[in-house]
Amino acid sequence: MTLEAAVEAKLEAARDDLASRDGVLIAFSGGVDSSVVAAIANDAVGEDAVACTARSETLPEAELEEARRVADEIGIRHEVVSFSELESEDFVENDDDRCYHCRTMRLGEMxxxxxxxxxxxxxxxxxxxxxxxxxRPGLQAVEELDVHSPLLAHDIGKAEVRAIADHYGLSVADKPSMACLSSRIPTGLEVTEERLTRVERAEALLRQWGFEQFRVRDHDGLARIEVSPDELERALTVEFAETVREELSEIGFDHVTLDLHGYRTGSVSPDGDDPVVEDVFAAESEGDD
Incomplete structure (x- = not known):
């Protein structure tokens, strides 16, 4: 894909920026943003560029495999480091600054x-x-740890990132955004391995059923499913309600609901706009209550 002149100039500036550095390690999730940075770095410094993925309880196994695949597609060396956010009481508490604590630990590993x-x-x-x-409290950690953000430094926005990804022929150019699993747990509710695991399993099922943009929010045993507006019609069927109720009940959810607002980023964060109960289409699982 041929880039517009303005985007090409920004890409060249980012490439020159990284080429001037003494080796580059990219905090790599396999999403479009970090993949573009990895592609630029690989282009700029070759073997002196390494993509690094931090493995923890908040990273779905499918996303780790995707990161491995995309790194191979780029042709960049890929390293995986392991740590546990659940060892941090500040992170587990899940207050307004959860992302700050997570990003501090993750980037510290990097x-x-x-x-x-x-x-x-x-x-x-x-x-x-x-x-x-x-x-975005995680951005504070980026600043404090003096991590370099070449896309930000050279004024490359999301649409331009996707254009550059197309330019490099990356398969993730149109990949939807994917936040860590802890973002599915409402602020103030502790992040536990049990909650992270059932969210991961629930979202794996929705992905298996062909949904592309979605979240499963864990409200202490109540699953609130968000799907994109253009996929909502598929979810508003008796067949889906019965299937998702049965499958998510087996995973460990007490109740299963479909959010009629559809998919929204940050809907359980401090600045999110959580719907009230009457805005939720409930397909409750059978239980004692």
């Missing part, structure tokens, strides 16, 4: 790995649109 590999710069995929996209 910095340690970069030092071990002799790479001078840690990069992430923050793009130029992110700072204005609502409640």
């Amino acid at each position: 910095e340690a790995t970069a030092r071990k590999l002799g790479l001078g710069t840690v990069c992430d995929g923050t793009n130029a649109d992110d700072p204005g996209a609502g409640h």
Whole structure:
């Protein structure tokens, strides 16, 4: 794909930026933003670029496999480091700054790995649109740890990121955004391995059934399913209600609901706009109550 001149200029500036650095490690999720940074870094410094994925309870196994696949597609070296956010009481508490605590730990692992590999710069995929996209405490951790964000530094927004991904022929150019599993748990409700596991299993089922943009929010045993507006009609059927109720009950949810607002980012975050009960289409599982 041929880029517009303005986007091509930004890409060249980002490439020159990374080429001037003494090795680059990219905090790599396999999403479109970090994949574009990885592709640019691989283009700029070759073997001195490493994509690094942090494995923890909040990363779905399917996303880890996707990160491996995309790194191979780019042709960049891929490293996986493991840690546990659940070891942090601040993270488990799940207050307004959960993402700050998570990002601090995650990027700390990246910095340690970069030092071990002799790479001078840690990069992430923050793009130029992110700072204005609502409640983003994780960006504070990026600033405090002096992580470089080449997309932000060179004013590359989300639409331009996708254009550059197309330019590099990346299969994730149109991939929907994917936040970590802890974002499915409402602020103030503790993040536990049990809740993360049942959310991961529930979302794996929706993906298996062909849904593309969705979330399963865990309200202490009540599953609130959000799907994109263009997929909502598929979910508003008796067949889906019966199937999802049965399958999610087996996973461990007490009740299963479909949110008629549809998919929205940040709907359980401090600045989110959670719907009231009457806005939810309930397909409750059978239980004692």
